[in-house]
Amino acid sequence: MRRTIPALLLATTLALTACGGAEQASTGGLEKPVIKVGALPIPDAAALYIARSKGYFKEEGLTVEPITIQGGAVALPQIKSGALDISHTNYVSTFLAAGRGEKIKVVGDLYGAAPNTFDLMVAKDSPIKAVADLKGKTILVNTLNNIGTLAVTSTLKSAGVAPGEVKFIEKPFPDMGNALAAGQADAAWLTEPFITATQVQPGLRVLADTMTGPTAGLPIAAWMATGEWVAKNPKTLAAFQRAIGKAQKLAAGDRTVVDAIIPTYSKIDQAAVTKIALGTFPTDLDPARLQRVADLMLEFGYLKQPLDVKTLLVSPTG
Amino acid sequence: MSVRAVRGAAGVAAFLLVAELVVRFWLAEGVVFPPPSLVLVEAALLLADPGFLAGVAATLLNWALGLLAAVAVAVPVGVALGALPAAERATRPLLEFMRPIPSVAIIPLAILLIPADVAMKASVIVYAAVWPVLINTLYGMREVDPLAKDSLRSFGFGPLAVLWRVSLPSAAPFVATGVRIAAGVALILAVSAELLAGGSSGIGVFVIQAGSGNRTDLMLAATLWAGAAGLVANTLLVAAERRLFRWHEARRGVAE
Structure with a gap:
């Protein structure tokens, strides 16, 4: 009985080596x-x-x-x-x-992008009701000069706001909800899972989908x-x-x-x-x-x- | 010792209680932050998460590698510079220039230059951890009692014998202090490198994943374990210093 264990081990090792060899061949x-x-x-x-x-x-x-x-x-x-x-x-x-x-x-x-995968969001009680209201406001994005600023700029243009009329600030996605709730900025560009999560807590509101019109899909x-x-x-x-x-x-x-x-x-x-x-x-x-x-x-x-x-x-x- | 432990525990408990109350009742309306009680529960659950444990092992391995390499470089260089004043004066401006460069700032450079993940992370740790060891070794070498050196010389001992019998033992407690400070710095860099560069696993990698998944509670729980690792390392090194250099503390009148 004692002998069978090393023998089994040897057999297993050989089998594994053989498998390894076969894999390598492929x-x-x-x-x-x-x-x-x-x-x-x-x-x-x-x-x-x-x-x-x-x-x-x-x-x-x-x-x-x-x-x-x-x-x-x-x-x-x-x-x-x-x-x-x-x-x-x-x-x-x-x-x-x-x-x-x-x-x-x-x-x-x-x-x-698909509908509502990249949204502009504002605090629940924000006076901002439409994209045009963002003129002169501060918007949070995860990275400056990247997809966020590009999509937001395009969305603003469609609403008649020029790129120079808003201020972008860089902030990691997980911190944006609190920053809006604390009034550090007026709007934030968010993606999932943050869009869904921040609507529950702290209760942000979707202002606009930034992937529509020229940026649809x-x-x-x-x-x-x-x-x-x-x-x-x-x-x-x-x-x-x-x-x-x-x-x-x-x-x-x-x-x-x-x-x-x-x-x-x-x-x-x-x-x-x-x-x-x-x-x-x-x-x-x-x-x-x-x-x-x-x-x-x-x-x-x-x-x-x-x-x-x-x-x-x-x-x-x- | 037990009274100290009780007081320490009381301090931690009071801090957690205050933090819990602040998070639950005094945060601005609408601000969401996980309370300490939740973070502690998540931190405990992480101990059953094989992915996180593998990450802790990866981070600690990089940390140990980097710290060992830093000591292996800094102690001989510190001893050599301490023993050879001319060499010390020649290298001083360069050392004084490199020392204040924030180590985190060289991580992007390391990412670009060093393709192997462990080597990249270990090398930024080495860069940060070398300085405390080197500077403390240098000071230790300077503090050597000149009378003791002269006594040995007058008995006919050569410079190497004086270094071995007087300078090194005398500088050793300073080196140990340097290593202890370096251990803390090295841990900071081990996690920072992961936060900036990512990787296959690590405490910092876990924090990136938790952040991308909107799990602030997990980010804080992982950070808690990073702090715990630093605390354990510091405690062990302090204990080792006390054991090895009892005579030094007695001589300096350090009473604890």
């Missing part, structure tokens, strides 16, 4: 079978975690290590240094960097990599794109899949997830749709030169 051809992928712990990145939990990466012989990033702007030096292979980013940060001459590529579309987030990485790892990229594409289709077609995965990688709990508004999960890299972001950035002076978005896209092949 990764043949990928330049980089293990990659680090940066993602924000927010609903946008759902497809990454769906692809992991469904084994889509493994089917491609790819091992993906998700890394929590602090934001698209910090992720840029991280893909340049090689700390990350691919990262979640937002289009405005990416196009700003491309406008500065950074050699970055968009390798997948990730998230698009605006592309928000993407996967990026450096031009160098894309050139060096074409097969790895194709494998990543196939796996993430499958997950993205699943996310686009079935909200319950998204609701189930979000609590596994973010701190938005199950009860909150089912209540929040989710954006769209686009399943292709459509140049015409993404060009709208660059054109809007040009219109409001975020870009000094027109940017042809097509030159940045690396679409999945086949």
Whole structure:
């Protein structure tokens, strides 16, 4: 009996080694079978975690290590240094960097705006009743000169308020509700889960959806990599794109899949997830749709030169 | 000691009570802030969260690595500069320039230059933790009793023997104080690097996740554990100093 245990162990070890060997054989051809992928712990990145939990990466012989990033702007030096292979980013940060001459590529579309995913909000008892009332007021955004200021500026323009007629202040999303309640600012640009949560406590009111008219359905987030990485790892990229594409289709077609995965990688709990508004999960890299972001950035002076978005896209092949 | 512990506990309890009352009754209307009682419950629940525990382990590992590397660099350099006044005068302006640079400000530079996550985080910790150890070692070397050194020299001991038998033991308590201060600074940097750079796990990474999910209570609970780690480290190092350098405290008349 005593002998059987080491024998069993040996057999198991051999079996495991054999499995390992088989797995390695299937990764043949990928330049980089293990990659680090940066993602924000927010609903946008759902497809990454769906692809992991469904084994889509493994089917491609790819091992993906998700890394929590602090934001698209910090992720840029991280893909340049090689700390990350691919990262979640937002289009405005990416196009700003491309406008500065950074050699970055968009390798997948990730998230698009849907109704009430990015709203301007005010305190419950605020005298501000319409967007036009914001003239001369102070508005909170999570990052200056980024998607928030762009969407708000566009919304203000539609209401006849010029960009110079409001003051933007940077503040993290979790602090905005209290800042409005305490009267530190007049309005705040919020996203989910904060839009849903702050309507309950401290009881903020939605003033306007900033993703309507010229910004309706605006592309928000993407996967990026450096031009160098894309050139060096074409097969790895194709494998990543196939796996993430499958997950993205699943996310686009079935909200319950998204609701189930979000609590596994973010701190938005199950009860909150089912209540929040989710954006769209686009399943292709459509140049015409993404060009709208660059054109809007040009219109409001975020870009000094027109940017042809097509030159940045690396679409999945086949 | 037990009276001290009771008084300390009473102070903490009074603080928590006041904080609880302020959060519940004196905050401006509409301002939402998790009361200490809720944060304490969440902090206790975190002990059963494997993701958080892995994060604590990752942060403490970076912290220990960075602190050890800082000591390994700063003590020999401090001893060398302390023993060689000419070298100390030559490097002083550079050291005095680099020392006040806020360590957090070099994190973005480290993110850009160092691709390996642990190496990036450890190196910013080293940068911050080197200074207290180095400066204290330098002062320790300066405080060495010249009479003791002269006595050994007059008995024919060489400079290395004097360093080994007089200067190093005499400077050791100063080095230990430097290490204790550095431990606190290193923990700050370990968490700050995670807050700025993210990562696969860590206390700071957990705080980013909690913030993105609108969980201020979890952010505070994680922060509480970071503070607890610092408190434990400081207590252990103070105890170690007392044990190792009892003679030093007696000589200096430090009574506690």
